[in-house]
Amino acid sequence: MPLLEISDLSKSYRSPEGEVQVIIDVPTFTLDAHQQVALEGRSGSGKTTFLNLIAGILRPDSGSIRLAGQELVGASESLRDAFRARHIGYVFQAFHLLSGHTALENVELGMLFGAGLDRAFAEHLLERLGLADRMRYRPPQLSLGQQQRVALARALANRPDLVLADEPTGSLDLHHAAEALGLLRELCTEEGAALLLVSHDHKILETFETRYALHELNRAAREVPA
Amino acid sequence: MSLVRGISNCWRIARKSLRQHALSSSVTVASAALASGLVMSVFALSAQSRDAFSGGETGFDAVLGAKGSELQLVMNTVFHLDTSPGNIPWSVYAAAKADRRVEAALPYVVGDNYKGFRIVGTTEDLFIEFHPREGETLQIEPGGRAFSPLHREAVIGSVVAARTGLGVGSKFLAAHGVTGAGGASHPGEYTVVGVFEPTHAPTDRVIWIPLEGVYRMEGHVLFGAGESFEAQDGEAIPDEHKELSAVMIRTRGSGAGRMLEYEINKGDQATLAWPISESILQVFDKLGWVVLVLEGVAVMVVVVAAGSILASLYNTMNERRKEFAVLRALGARRRTVFGVIVIESTAIAGLGALVGMLVYFATFAAAAGIVREQTGVVLDPWMAHPALYWTPIGMLAVGALAGLLPAWKAYRTEVATTLAGGGY
Secondary structure, X not given: OOOEEEEXXXXXXXXXXXXXXXXXXXXXXXXXXXXXXXXXXXXXXXXXHHHHHHHOOOOOOEEEEEEOOEEOOOOOHHHHHHHHHHHEEEEOOOOOOOOXXXXXXXXXXXXXXXOOOOHHHHHHHHHHOOOHHHOOOOHHHOOXXXXXXXXXXHHHOOOOOEEEEEOOOOOOOHHHHHHHHHHHHHHHHHHOOEEEEEEOOHHHHOOOOEEEEHHHHOHHHOOOOO | OOHHHHHHHHHHHHHHHHHHOHHHHHHHHXXXXXXXXXXXXXXXXXXXXXXXXXXXXXXXXXXEEEOOOHHHHHHHHOOOOOOOOOOEEXXXXXXXXXXXXXXXXXXXXXXXXXXXXXXEEEOOOHHHHOOOOOOOOOXXXXXXXXXXOXXXXXXXXXXXXXXXXXXXXXXXXXXXXXXXXXXXXXXXXXXXEEEEOOOOOHHHHEEEEEHHHHHOOXXXXXXXXXXXXXXXXXXXXXXXXXXXXXXXXXXXXXXXXXXXXXXXXXXXXXXXEOOHHHHHHHHHHHOHHHHHHHHHHHHHHHHHHHHXXXXXXXXXXXXXXXXXXXXXXXXOOHHHHHHHHHHHHHHHHHHHHHHHHHHHHHHHHHHHHHHHXXXXXXXXXOOOOHHHHHHHHHHHHHHHHHOHHHHHHHHOOOHHHHHOOOOO
16 A cells, blocks of 8 residues: 555646636655655646645645545644644755754754654754754754755654655755765665655756656646746 | 643743844843833732721820821821821820720820931830730830930830931930921930830831920920920929820720710810721822822733733744744644744743842832831831732733734744745
């Protein structure tokens, strides 16, 4: 049984002019437990919306998202929040660390709403990501690469079933991007989490055995030029 | 997630935010502290002043004096403030003392001072009939004794001793007038033979001398018999020439007091202020609107403090929108971010109430010092008053209320659109 099963997923927005624009129209998509899959996401292909729907941040118009046996479409926002905290790790392109919190506190924040505070594990993750001597640093005191590694640690803090990564290396140079991607994949393997990564960078995509083009999965994006 | 864990998480995030915005948090805490301290001070001071001025134990329940204002009579005789409304002849005192309805009568003569402290002439009954507390008489500190009615001797209150440096064996000259504003000194030194233990009452500010001493001071002229009379050494003073400023009276129960009040006050020779507390309460009742205004101002300050809590939090909402969106993306529910803000505003108010206790003690101590300095009446900041526990509770409630609007703004944060903005 797949970890993630999506069928007939649809999401549309109403433009300021009142026009309904379908952003997501995915007939089917599955992801197995521990699997690592890359989605090629061109600009405008609805990649962030797609990940937000899986994460339960957005509510689809119709369809089904079943993750770890839980149907998310139709679930209350509160239940989706709680489910996200326990089962999903999210890595954002812009990191979205809290600047007033230290690296360690940022990782611990991820635990507050999920499995519960586990400082030893938070420290382990940061050590594993080479930030043992940067735990008390705040994001503005860290390099971009270090910030991204803190974001990776935070995504894995609750030992999630699935890590969603939205252009996780988009803010990094080639060297740091490769390093961050390697660490992300290693950690997902170590922690037993599946990985669904969206990127438009072919160098990143080519490292994945299983990869799809989101604009082919998403019928609403097929008209968007590459 | 359990409620306790939820609150614990909210507090953890709120505490971090308070530290992060330390300056604005401190300013807001200070305004809440001033507000709660002011409220506690105004309510506790007004209540305690009313009690202290109306309920001071002296062992007497009435004051007999010249025809005129009861309040002036009480202020002058019990609190040693204000001026004497005039004198009464000795016969009024003698009649009162002989009345079956009067249990005790203590005569006072005032008109002189030493360094601003009133000199009160009285009889040796002072040492028996004056009760600073129920069942207790005035106690003289070791090494001292009561004055002799036939000598120029004095027993002084503890504040007088502390402020003037007078002690047993010290000598002083009495000056004319009750205020110490440059009155001429009477010849004839008085010797201090005793110092009263502190009573924390107006008595502490008085110099007590024998009645005869006042009559025999050089320059004092008696008009008790309607004609002037100056006492000569070695010559007894006929009672008809003697005058008194007032007489402290202890009646034999309220029925006796009521009857005496009626009988004396319907005449034109004297006034009986009975019961003593009623005269003072009348003043407080007349000044009740002033207290109400003060209490109103204090409550307004609380409202302003609540407004400042609201404003300080609301102003940070825009810069914190991303923080809330990140928390929500990590799995925080809307009610969690709502709770973070309400806990934050409640914490500010709670800290304010805590610091407000210091403000209260400082304000109360300053006010109590002035009251004691001016009247001898002691006000105690530690004395329980409902305002001391209702104000902190009220501040917490006000703080929570002030957080509702910013919390609602945080509650409405949309994760996807907010995070699309980027940043750390």
